Amino acid sequence: xxxxxxxxxxxxxxxxxxxxxxxxxxxxxxxxxxxxxxxxxxxxxxxxxxxxxxxxxxxxxxxxxxxxxxxxxxxxxxxxxxxxxxxxxxxxxxxxxxxxxxxxxxxxxxxxxxxxxxxxxxxxxxxxxxxxxxxxxxxxxxxxxxxxxxxxxxxxxxxxxxxxxxxxxxxxxxxxxxxxxxxxxxxxxxxxxxxxxxxxxxxxxxxxxxxxxxxxxxxxxxxxxxxxxxxxxxxxxxxxxxxxxxxxxxxxxxxxxxxxxxxxxxxxxxxxxxx
Numbered sequence: 001x002x003x004x005x006x007x008x009x010x011x012x013x014x015x016x017x018x019x020x021x022x023x024x025x026x027x028x029x030x031x032x033x034x035x036x037x038x039x040x041x042x043x044x045x046x047x048x049x050x051x052x053x054x055x056x057x058x059x060x061x062x063x064x065x066x067x068x069x070x071x072x073x074x075x076x077x078x079x080x081x082x083x084x085x086x087x088x089x090x091x092x093x094x095x096x097x098x099x100x101x102x103x104x105x106x107x108x109x110x111x112x113x114x115x116x117x118x119x120x121x122x123x124x125x126x127x128x129x130x131x132x133x134x135x136x137x138x139x140x141x142x143x144x145x146x147x148x149x150x151x152x153x154x155x156x157x158x159x160x161x162x163x164x165x166x167x168x169x170x171x172x173x174x175x176x177x178x179x180x181x182x183x184x185x186x187x188x189x190x191x192x193x194x195x196x197x198x199x200x201x202x203x204x205x206x207x208x209x210x211x212x213x214x215x216x217x218x219x220x221x222x223x224x225x226x227x228x229x230x231x232x233x234x235x236x237x238x239x240x241x242x243x244x245x246x247x248x249x250x251x252x253x254x255x256x257x258x259x260x261x262x263x264x265x266x267x268x269x270x271x272x273x274x275x
Contacts, residue, residue: 026254
C-alpha cells in the first residue's frame with residue numbers, strides 16, 4: 001500500500017474515532033438533560049427528610065467560617081474552579097522529508113504553524129452552601145462539575161520566555177495544599193507560550209445540584225444549615241431549565257458534528273482503499 005493510501009487510512013480512522021466520540025458524548029448530554037427534565041427539584045427545607053438522591057437549585061454562597069478563595073489565574077473570587085493549561089507548539093514541516101523543524105532556526109524557509117495543545121488540568125473544590133428559603137451545604141469532593149459546559153474562558157496568557165507574575169505566584173502559593181498542587185514548577189513554563197483557562201462557580205451564582213445524597217443533618221436547631229449533601233453529584237451553574245437547555249444544545253451540536261466527522265472519515269477510508 002502506498003504512503004498516500006496509508007495517510008488516508010490514518011486520517012480517516014482518526015476522523016471516525018473523533019466522530020464516534022462526539023456521538024457518545026452527545027448521547028450522554030441527552031441522557032443528563034432528560035434525567036433532569038423528569039426529576040422534580042426538592043425544596044431545601046425538605047431535603048433532610050428526603051429518602052434517596054435529591055435535586056435542587058438556589059444561590060451559591062460561601063460557608064461562613066471559610067469564605068471564598070481567589071482563583072489563581074483570574075484573581076476572581078470562587079467557590080469551585082476548574083483550570084485548563086494550553087501550550088503552544090510551533091513547527092515547520094519539511095515537505096521533502098516530512099519532519100518537524102524548529103522554527104527558531106533562521107535557515108528554515110516557509111510559514112511556521114502554531115498549534116495549541118492541552119497540557120494540564122486541575123480543579124479546586126471547597127464546600128459551599130446553596131441558599132433559597134433554606135440553606136444546604138454541598139460537599140463537591142466526588143462531584144462532576146459542569147459549570148459552563150465548555151473549557152471555560154481564557155483568563156491569562158504568557159509568551160515564550162516569560163514567567164508568571166508575582167500576583168499569580170502568590171495566589172498559587174496560597175492555594176497549595178493536599179487537594180491542589182500550587183507549585184510554580186507545575187504551572188510556569190518559560191520554554192513555551194501558555195494560555196490559562198478557568199471556569200468558576202462564584203459567590204451569588206445560581207447553581208443546580210442533582211443526584212445528591214444527604215450525608216449529614218445537624219443534631220441541634222439553629223445551626224443555619226438544613227443538611228449536608230454530597231456523593232457523585234452533578235453541579236452546574238444556572239437554573240434547572242438553563243442546565244437542561246445547555247445539555248440538549250450540546251447533544252444536538254455533538255450529534256451533527258459527530259455524524260459529519262464520521263461520514264467524512266468513512267469516505268476518506270474508502271478512498272484510501274480504492275473504493
